[in-house]
Amino acid sequence: MTQSFFVSSPTLQSPRSNLARGKACMNCRRRKIKCDGKKPICSQCLRSPGTADDCEYPMEGRSRTQQLEETITKLQTRIGELESSNSESAIGLREPYDGGDVPFISLELPTPIDQWPDLGPISNSPPGSSRVNTPASSASSSTLVLEEPPPNVIEELVDNFLGKFQQVGFFLHHTTFRQSALQSLPFGHYSRPSPALLSAVYLWGSRLSPTRHDIYNEDAFLVCTLQNIHQDLGGHHPQRVLHGLQAEILLSLYYLTLGRPVEGIYHLSAAVSLTVSAGLHLIRSSQMMLQPIFSVLEPTLPPPATALEEGERIHAFWTVLILNNYWVAAHGSPSAIPYYGTPIDTPWPLELDEYVSLQLFQPVLGAGSGGTIAQFMAGLNVDGFSALALHAKAAILLERSITFSARYPNHAGAETFEALDVVLEQFILSVPLGIGCIGPGLSAPQRSFIITQTLTHTAIIRLHAHRIHTSDVSRAKYLAAARAVVHIMNDANFAQWEHLDPIMGILWKTTCEVFVEELSSMQSYGAVGLLTQQHQEISACFETILDTMRVFTSSCPLIEYFYGRVEEMYRALSCSI
Structure with missing residues (x-):
């Protein structure tokens, strides 16, 4: 049944x-x-x-449920206000930090790429079922009674997700999760993943699936995920905190892929709040004080029982931090994780399988004291070389470069600038290229290394952008980083990738703006500048980025939007010749 x-x-x-x-x-x-x-x-x-x-x-x-319902009502009201205010105006995925010569990200979508589904009332439903208004049915006020998919569809969705979700964002151990998800137990059973997490995995599995189901489709799973995510935290599932956090991450990434910042940042904020309130930033820390912020988190996370359980919590923190920095780069939002205002002692992550291999587990409490990120930014890059650790470090460097450029648009902050520049130069040498083969043959770590390299080169671009007209050194590093991004594109053969981390669209557009600046400068010299070998080389770089972005326009609305902006810039340059 x-x-x-x-x-x-x-x-x-x-x-x-x-x-x-x-x-x-x-x-x-x-x-x-x-x-x-x-x-x-x-x-x-x-x-x-x-x-x-x-x-x-x-x-x-007031009871816990009453408090939770009131909080949810306030949040939903706020979301409605934001949607209403943006319905007839632009949604600003903008870069407020730029005030110099390079026209960095300026995203103004005339309308949302997609609309929030109407969750609708769920009261007066028949026993054993849930009635929701789906996006397709809300206009006619009809309802859909949706049951969990049959076992064969569940297996298809879970395997599609685990096999094709090749981006940062899923911190649970794949094999353990799959075994739990495919058990022949009712939906919501405590031995299976939480309802919100299962719904989010089905959502992504449907999105990544080559086949489409009439009933079990992406829109329906989105409704289920949004409904369950508010209920799960107030429930009794033993993994409600960690699984709720994982569901919030998947939702935020989903909205980033669609280019919908209002919803995406809302779920990012929820993920950050859960992370901090559960003390995931203080794993193994001497400052570890797991005092819950929200009543729904009582009691707090118990001590991990196995090395894998602790490893998943460590991965959870760094995954949230990476997602936070993605939104900083995409939207210009200030970081929701203040590195220097909040102690972060959680160690850099190992690969999850390394935690599985630890037969004897002895929790290490009170080990952290110096601040993991603070030590890294001070140049003490002595550990943390797993794919996720390197990815997190690159995301931190990108966020630091954006924040520094916002705070010091001119030549102020020279000491901080030099220190950050040194850390970037040291770090880029420590990242494997990840190019051992091409296309689908790339392993997950190799794909991660490619993204990490691109993140780091983009951080160099952002750090030096405001100094290229006054410093030959900055200009050289700025152009070299942009060329390095194109070199990665040529070697990685992205055309063979089935799915791509949406942050790449943002990084590629930033790279294109380097070439726009350079081509515009060359055009100012007239025919002499246009006939140079350098002009031809930079034009070829621009076309390489366009060709690569075009591959993903059908699967990622965010990349499709950026592709349109990049193509528009290139067309404008061509017409001015």
């Missing part, structure tokens, strides 16, 4: 018993049925589909 997407199935049952008046749980009071007062979940709530997570016994004041 299939289960509804929004039903959390009970795992235990207990006999009914008489209960003193006024001691019933809040859910049984609302339903006006007899409650036996069992804790943490009474028998009535265990037996009734979809009610186990609402069983609670508030002693005084």
Whole structure:
């Protein structure tokens, strides 16, 4: 028997018993049925589909569910206000930091690429099912009763996700997750991933699938994910915090891919809040104080039971940090993670399989004290050479370069500039090229190294951009970094990749703007400048980026948008000759 997407199935049952008046749980009071007062979940709530997570016994004041519902209502109201204010105006994926000579990212979408689905009411649904308004049906006010896909479809979606989601963003161990997801247990069972996480994986699996299902489609899974993500944190799933965090990350990346900043940054903020409140930035730290910020996180994460469990938490923190810095680069948003205002002692991640191989696990508490990121930025790059660690370091350097350029648009901050420049030069030498073969044959670490290299070269571009007219050294590094990005494109053969991290569209557009600046400068010299070998070489670089971006316009709306902007710039240059 299939289960509804929004039903959390009970795992235990207990006999009914008489209960003193006024001691019933809040859910049984609302339903006006007899409650036996069992804790943490009474028998009535265990037996009734979809009610186990609402069983609670508030002693005084507002209940946890009431507080959570009020918070969700406020957030949804705020999202509605943002959507309303942007419905007839531009959505600003803009770069407010630029004030110099190079026209960096200036994204103004005339309308949202896509609209939020109308979640609609879910009350008065038949038992054992959930009624939601899907994007296709909301206009006609019809509803869809959606059950979890059959086992063969679940396996297809999960394998599509795990096999084709080749970008940063999934921090759980693949094999362990797959085994858990494919168990023949009801949706919401505590031995399976949380409902929000499963829904998010189905969402991405559907997006990456070559086939399309009429019922189990991307729009429907998005509705399910958004509905479940607010319910899970207030529930009792043993992995609700970590799985909720993973779902928030997947949603934020989904909206980044679509070029929808309002929703994407909203889910990023939720991910950062969960990360900090769960203390994931202080793993192995002497300052470790896991005091929850939100009542839904009580109790906090228990100590990890295995090395893999700790490894997943370490990966979770660095994944959130990378996503945070992606949005800094894409939208110009200030970092939601203040590196120097918040102590970050979580160690650099190993590969997840290395944690699996650790047979004996002894938690190391109080080991961190100097600040992992602070040491790296001070030039102490003595550890952290896994693919994820290098990726995180490159994302940090890009964010630091953007922030520095915003704070010191001229030649101020010379000491900080020199220090950051030295760290960039040292770091780029430590990153493997990742080019051992081409196309689909590239391993996940090789793909990560390619993105890491591109992130680092873009950080160099951003750091030196405002000094190219006054410093020959900055100009040389600026142009060399842009050429290095094109060199990576030629070697990696991106045309053979099935799926691409959306950050690459932003990095490639930034690289194109280097060539726009150079070609414009050459045109100012007239025919003499246009006939040079350098002009031909830079034009070829520009065309290489255009050709590569064109490959991904059908699968990534964000890259499609940037491709249009880059093509427009190139056409304008060609017409001015």
